[in-house]
Amino acid sequence: MLVIPAIDLIDGKCVRLYQGDFSKTMAVGGDPVDQLHQFVKSGAKMVHIVDLDGARNGAARQYELIRLLCNQSTVPIQVGGGIRTMETVEKLLEAGATRLVLGTSALEDEVFLDAALQKYSSHIVVGIDAKDEMVATRGWETITETHYIDFAKKMEEKGVETIVFTDISRDGTLTGPNLQQLEAIKNAVHVKIVASGGVKDNQDLEDLKAIGIEEAIVGKAIYDGKVTVMGDI
Known part of the structure; x- marks a missing residue:
């Protein structure tokens, strides 16, 4: 299983949220570039970057910082947060991102999702964020009436190969x-x-591996030193 460390960005800074609540934001790590280098040095084989500004409003994208991180990285970068147009997809791929996580747009804009899958299928990942089993959108601030399993089945039918x-x-x-x-x-x-x-320690990673999960994105537990492995386990 691949353990992927996460860097969540608000206004150019590394942060962590609690249960997706923007009012409960905590600064973690240091400079995003320094944090990236630290993860790679520690064995990460992919890094997950979330533009929380973009996730919340779909417009305020941190392109230049993401471009810098992609250029500095020696491992693939997965990017999520506010990816809702083909222009954004193309700018992020041009910036060097390897995988793009579509969340809100995958549910709300079927035309866009189909176009992105048709042109860039190998780069497109769909993120399903759920609260009480119902899909949440727009930076987790809107809870829909779509069940996460039903949505996953629909994404599979469309040809999506990876779901976060x-x-x-x-x-x-x-x-x-x-x-x-x-x-x-x-x-x-x-x-x-x-x-x-939710991952809290290395045992959680073993439990995920035991049920056949192939990849896990880990944030707070890595910053707190509770998860000590990155890369393959």
Whole structure:
């Protein structure tokens, strides 16, 4: 299983949220570039970067910082947050991103999703963020009436090959991943499932591996020193 450290960005700074709440933002790490180098030096084989400014409003993108991080990195960069137009997709790929996580746009703009998959299928990942099993959008501030399993099945039908699943209630809490929901989504579709949210220690990673999860995005537990592995386990 691939362990992917996360760098969440607000206004150019590394932060972590608690359960997706923008009012509960905590600065972590140091300069984003320094943090990236530290992750790579520690063995990361991919780094996950989220533009939280973009996730919230879909407009305020931190392009230049993301471009700098991609240029500085010697490993693939996965980017998420506010990717809702083909122009944004193309700018981020041109900046050097390897994988792009579509969240709100995957649910709200089917025409855009289809176009992105048709032109850049190998680079497109869909993020499914859920609260009480219902899909959340717009920086997790809007809870829809779409069940996460139903949405995952629809994404599979469209040809999506990788889904990042986050149980918002676990994100940033260090209470462990939602193994039940992760196993349910893995059994419901035949795509790669990436776990995100709640990982508190190395044992959680072993538990994810045991249910067949191939990748896990880890944030707070790495910054707090509770997860000590990066790369393959």
